[in-house]
Amino acid sequence: MQDSKLAVSQVYKVFGNDADGALRLLQQGKSKQEILAQTGATVGVQDASFSVKEGEIFVVMGLSGSGKSTLVRMLNGLIAPTAGQILIDGEDVASASPAALRRIRREKISMIFQHFALFPHWTLADNVAYGLKITGVPKDRRRARALEVLEQVGLAPWADSLPSDLSGGMQQRVGLARGLAAGSDILLMDEPFGALDPLIRREMQTELLNLQQKLKKTIVFITHDLNEALLLGNRIAIMKDGRIVQIGTAQEIVTAPADDYVAAFVADIDRGRVFTADDVSSPATTLQLRQTSVRDALRMMEQGGSNALYVMDGLRVAGVVTYQQLAASEMDPSPTTTLQDALITDFPTADATTSLSDLYGAAGSGLPIAVTDDRERLVGVVEPSDVLAHLSGDAGAEIPQDKEQAHAQPR
Incomplete structure (x- = not known):
C-alpha cells in the first residue's frame, strides 16, 4: 500500500455501547445478526481493507x-x-x-x-x-x-x-x-x-x-x-x-x-457496457501486400485456422482478404495473382476502448474488426464470434491475461 493515495486497513465500525464486546464476538466468527441479539450493538463495517491509487x-x-x-x-x-487504520498520504x-x-x-x-x-x-x-x-x-x-x-x-x-x-x-x-x-x-x-x-x-x-x-x-x-x-x-x-x-x-x-x-x-x-474491444482482441497476424503471394496467404490461414487476415502496406492497413475469396480464385481459369486483386478496403475498425455494444453492428459484417490506435496503426483484431460470445455470456469463466495464449487455438 506504500504507493497508495488512500489506504484502509482492517477497519471496523460498531454502533452501540458495547463495541469492544461486539468486536470480540466478530473475531469469534459471530454474524452481524447474532451480535445485535447478544449485545444490542450494530456492526456497520467489519474488517474493511483496500487501497486506492x-x-x-x-x-x-x-x-x-x-x-x-x-x-x-x-x-x-x-x-x-472502532478499530483499524485509514491512511491519506x-x-x-x-x-x-x-x-x-x-x-x-x-x-x-x-x-x-x-x-x-x-x-x-x-x-x-x-x-x-x-x-x-x-x-x-x-x-x-x-x-x-x-x-x-x-x-x-x-x-x-x-x-x-x-x-x-x-x-x-x-x-x-x-x-x-x-x-x-x-x-x-x-x-x-x-x-x-x-x-x-x-x-x-x-x-x-x-x-x-x-x-x-x-x-x-x-x-x-x-x-x-x-x-x-x-x-x-x-x-x-x-x-x-x-x-x-x-x-x-x-x-x-x-x-x-x-x-x-x-x-x-x-x-x-x-x-456490452462492461467489455471493450481491448478485452476481447487478439494479436493480429498480418500479410504484407507486396511480399505475400495468394498461395502463401492461403497456407497461413489454414495453419492458423483463420477465415480472414489483414493486409499491410508497410505500416498502413491496406485492407483484409478472406479465405473463401482467395481459395475460389485459385480454381478460377483466370486466378487472382496478387493480394491486391482480392483486397477488401471497406473493413470494420474500432479503438481499444470501444464497448462491445458498439462493436455489435460491425461484427455483422462477418469480417474481423481491426483495432487501431490513435495513429491508425493496427494493434489487434476482434473476431465477430468473440463479440457475440461475450455479449451472450458464453465466453468462458474469465478474460485471459495473456491474449496470445487465449487466441492460440485455430478458429
Missing part, C-alpha cells in the same frame, strides 16, 4: 444497509472507526487529533453528497466558493476559483444565477464544482447522482468521466447501482452486511464473481 476511481457498491455510506464517512473522519485519519483532522479535510479531501444542499439565495459562484470562504480565502481569489471550476463543469454562463434557475442535473454540477473548488486531491462522492432521473444521471456519469480525464483526481464513489459502478470504476468493491466481499475490475467481477451473492448481482448485467 492516485488518479483512480474506486467505487464502493452495495445495497442499502451494506455499510458503504458508513465506510465513506470514516474516510474523512465524519464517523470515527501516510497520515492516519483514524487517530488524528481534531486539529489534524480539520487540516486533512481542508487540504486533502472533499465530499460530494447526493443532496447538493445549495444555499437558495446565493449565486452559483458564491455556492461554489463557500468552502473557500470558511477557510479564509480572500473574496477576489474565491470568485476567480469559482469561475474556473464552473467553467470546467460547463456552468460559467450561470455563475451569477440562483440555484432555482437550474435543472436538477445542473444543480448537481454545482455540487461537483464546489467539491473541485477546494483543490483537494481526493473526492468522496456518496451516491451523488442517486436523486437524478436516468437520462440526467447518465449525462452526469459521462461528465464525471470526461472531467477525470483532465483532472486525474483520486475518487471514492459510493453507489447502489451496479451499472453505474461498472461504468465508472477503475476498480469496484462490493459490500454485504458490512463486509467487502470482492474487489476487482468490472471485467473481473462480471466474469469471475467471488460468491453466489456477487453472481446474483451480475447475472443480468449489460455485458
